[in-house]
Amino acid sequence: MPRRDGIPDVPTVLVMFLLTGPVLAGLAGTALPAFGYLPALGHDTLSLAPFRQLAAAPGxxxxxxxxxxxxxxxxxxxxxxxxxxxxxxxxxxxxxxxxxxxxxxxxxxxxxxxxxxxxxxxxxxxxxxxxxxxxxxxxxxxxxxxxxxxxxxxxxxxxxxxxxxxxxxxxxxxxxxxxxxxxxxxxxxxxxxxxxxxxxxxxxxxxxxxxxxxxxxxxxxxxxxxxxxxxxxxxxxxxxxxxxxxxxxxxxxxxxxxxxxxxxxxxxxxxxxxxxxxxxxxxxxxxxxxxxxxxxxxxxxxxxxxxxxxxxxxxxxxxxxxxxxxxxxxxxxxxxxxxxxxxxSLLRLLDTASAAGPSLLTTLALALAAALIATALTLWLLEARSHRNRPERGRYKTLVFLPLLIPQVSFLFGLHMLFLLGGLGGTFAAVLVAHLVFVFPYAFLALGDPWRRLDPRYARAARSFGAARLRVFWQIRLPLLLRPVLVTFAVAAAVSVGQYLPTLMIGAGRVVTVTTESVALASGGNRQVAALYALLQLVIPLALFSLAAFFPALLFKNRAAMRLER
The missing domain is CATH 1.10.3720.10 (MetI-like)
Structure with missing residues (x-):
């Protein structure tokens, strides 16, 4: 049922927490050390010394x-x-x-x-x-x-x-x-x-x-x-x-x-x-x-x-x-x-690829987990907001874009400090949370427009026959939006694969992906290894985009038989 009391629904609260929580906490964790307050390093008084040291930096x-x-x-x-x-x-x-x-x-x-x-x-x-x-x-x-x-x-x-x-x-x-x-x-x-x-x-x-x-x-x-x-x-x-x-x-x-x-x-x-x-x-x-x-x-x-x-x-x-x-x-x-x-030489390529196996598996795990969570949360949010009387799209669009409008480096420093204080620094879970902050806006952006363009009369017809809201979602909306959902999943995974700074900062060198490795190797002298790691970044997105293109066609290959003869 639509919410009439103006109280945010559960997915909206989760999205607000996911997007604003890390950003605001990270900004606070950056601002305090910037003014000289970092008790973990023995700095327990406010000071402008960091800004004076910054101003003295050459260039x-x-x-x-x-x-x-x-x-x-x-x-x-x-x-x-x-x-x-x-x-x-x-x-x-x-x-x-x-x-x-x-x-x-x-x-x-x-x-x-x-x-x-x-x-x-x-x-x-x-x-x-x-x-x-x-x-x-x-x-x-x-x-x-x-x-x-x-x-x-x-x-x-x-x-x-x-x-x-x-x-x-x-x-x-x-x-x-x-x-x-x-x-x-x-x-x-x-x-x-x-x-x-x-x-x-x-x-x-x-x-x-x-x-x-x-x-x-x-x-x-x-x-x-x-x-x-x-x-x-x-x-x-x-x-x-x-x-x-x-x-x-x-x-x-x-x-x-x-x-x-x-x-x-x-x-x-x-x-x-x-x-x-x-x-x-x-x-x-x-x-x-x-x-x-x-x-x-x-x-x-x-x-x-x-x-x-x-x-x-x-x-x-x-x-x-x-x-x-x-x-x-x-x-x-x-x-x-x-x-x-x-x-x-194919043998050297295979040797380098086998050495890159652990970082590729970490990249795959992060990409799939972030894409799955972001896509599911986007579907949940869109489904919940489609039943509200006043969607308030402008406000939520600004909220969704908030992590993209603030430089990553401005709040990831503070977020890294907070994860360290909480004992989560350098863990897979912490890096996944950092990825989700940037992956979800792209997932919402990719799926929001196809969702709004879906003809609402399909859902109304199903509801008129007594179908429950959950059944309408699984049997009507999701099959009709299968291709956009798969494309959204692929986009979210591609964004996760490309996350360099969140992986570097939050992972603290313990969570290594092909992206962090390729950037480190780019300044080296071995172009073959750098090219291979850069190429490995394309494997996951291209595989998922290919799946998004061909899977709906295979799943609904008999849909043409449902068309009326003219």
């Missing part, structure tokens, strides 16, 4: 600017690429074909994509090999600082390559609304060009739906660790990787400075969010003025073709990066400037 201003600039630019550039592409090609066959490539790329973890991109653009990478020595004259790798460049250009490119598929998926979900196609036709009927109709009519309606994911992307990009370690500058590094280094320093007093830095990272990400909101306001003002001009921009063919180039480049880069991971995992010898390996 701090450069680290802050790197985090702010690369994160904000990568996020806004990704959104611009997606919106311009959608404006020029939404609803076309080209749009559908490119989406088939971009959607699977969403399951590629950030670390694996960054390692593959490093193999592609490094001075001894595939692109240089492809044109050497016949075009460049180089018979040895050039002395060029492409990776880990001081301006973070490689890091920015890596973030754009990974964030574009996510933002495109959010845009596709927003475009899957009634009458969007009719609005474009109405704009064309009034003499407006295709892209002008999109920006003038469609974008104001769908932008509120993609605004929250965009803010989450900014918060992540300004505080990313794994991509920054692989592709980012090192002298100095962006702020978040330096905080992790200070937290793991043998000098335990550095943890106080790291906690102060975590609050600084929170301020940096908040500043980037406010800067984006300011840019959003400027863009709104400009568009409103263009609305009043009445200019129709009918001839937009050149702009449409130009909007296709960045998307094609991103797809080709990702495909080449993933292909290089496969080749390097098999390469026994591959000397510069040969474009392809001189020798391939």
């Amino acid at each position: 701090l201003a450069v680290s802050v600017l790197l985090s702010f600039g690369t994160g904000l630019f990568a996020s806004t550039a990704s959104l611009a690429i997606v919106l311009v592409f959608a404006a020029g090609w939404a609803g076309t066959a080209t749009f559908r074909r490119l989406n088939r490539f971009l959607s699977p790329l969403l399951s590629v973890p950030h670390a694996a994509a960054a390692i593959g991109l490093a193999f592609l653009i490094a001075p001894s990478g595939f692109l240089v090999r492809l044109f050497s020595p016949w075009a460049t004259g180089w018979d040895r790798p050039p002395d060029l600082l492409v990776l880990n460049d001081p301006y973070g250009l490689a890091m920015t490119a890596g973030l754009i390559v990974k964030e574009v598929p996510f933002l495109l998926l959010m845009t596709l979900a927003a475009l899957n609304r009634p009458h969007i196609g009719d609005y474009l036709k109405a704009g064309a009927g009034l003499g407006y060009g295709r892209m002008t109709s999109f920006f003038w009519i469609v974008l104001p309606q769908i932008y509120p739906l993609i605004r929250m994911p965009m803010l989450a992307v900014i918060a992540y990009a300004t505080s990313v660790v794994d991509v920054a370690v692989i592709l980012g500058p090192t002298t100095p590094a962006p702020l978040a990787p330096r905080l992790v280094e200070w937290m793991n320093d043998p000098d335990l007093d550095r943890r106080l400075m790291a906690s102060a830095g975590a609050l600084l990272q929170l301020a940096v990400s908040a500043g980037a969010l406010f800067a984006y909101l300011g840019l959003e306001g400027c863009a709104r003002t400009v568009l409103c003025r263009r609305y009043a001009s009445g200019h129709r921009h009918l001839r937009d063919t050149a702009v449409r073709l130009a909007s296709l180039a960045p998307m094609v480049l991103i797809i080709l880069s990702m495909l080449l990066a993933l292909g290089l991971l496969c080749i390097w995992s098999l390469a026994r010898s591959w000397w510069f400037p040969a474009p392809f390996p001189q020798k391939l």
Whole structure:
């Protein structure tokens, strides 16, 4: 029965506890040491000494600017690429074909994509090999600082390559609304060009739906660790990787400075969010003025073709990066400037894979457990809220996105301290809880829209025949939503596989996954081992996405026989 007294139901309380509890506790556990209070290390009085120590750290201003600039630019550039592409090609066959490539790329973890991109653009990478020595004259790798460049250009490119598929998926979900196609036709009927109709009519309606994911992307990009370690500058590094280094320093007093830095990272990400909101306001003002001009921009063919180039480049880069991971995992010898390996070895691959077995099993256990709990809790929450009189979607959407809007490094430090005090530091259960904080928002995001679009008349018809609420869920809703549920499970598992910082911090080195190993190996000299570990990150997501694609077709292969003959 619907709740009429305004008291939250059980799944809502669980979600609130799961999302806000660790975040608020972690922020408190970070703020107290930042002000000098950490009794476990003998600091039992409040002090500003950690902030003074942080201010004296060399290169701090450069680290802050790197985090702010690369994160904000990568996020806004990704959104611009997606919106311009959608404006020029939404609803076309080209749009559908490119989406088939971009959607699977969403399951590629950030670390694996960054390692593959490093193999592609490094001075001894595939692109240089492809044109050497016949075009460049180089018979040895050039002395060029492409990776880990001081301006973070490689890091920015890596973030754009990974964030574009996510933002495109959010845009596709927003475009899957009634009458969007009719609005474009109405704009064309009034003499407006295709892209002008999109920006003038469609974008104001769908932008509120993609605004929250965009803010989450900014918060992540300004505080990313794994991509920054692989592709980012090192002298100095962006702020978040330096905080992790200070937290793991043998000098335990550095943890106080790291906690102060975590609050600084929170301020940096908040500043980037406010800067984006300011840019959003400027863009709104400009568009409103263009609305009043009445200019129709009918001839937009050149702009449409130009909007296709960045998307094609991103797809080709990702495909080449993933292909290089496969080749390097098999390469026994591959000397510069040969474009392809001189020798391939399967035995070394098998030896390395067997050594990676324990970390792969840990990754699989974490991914399956987190995905199962997150998917089940999402179904429970959606089912409970579907029977309430006032769903209050806006409030709960903000609540769900809360862990994604706060930099991980800002509260994982404190959460790690609390787990240590509770005797749970470095345990599988603690890492699983940390994963769930970040996995559940993506599960809710993936399943929420298909759930709301399900025709409610199926459930009403079943209830009219006296079917109980639980029976309606198991025999009506769940079979109809089997494919979205399986896709949600695969998305949740992929997010869990890609969790680097929660595993590193909460696991305390005792819980090792292929993601933490691949990031550690990326800075080493053995490209074959690094490629193999990066490739192992793709095994679980690809297997689950394949299951989500083929299992419903096999389970309901006779459903076509139920269709009426025409």
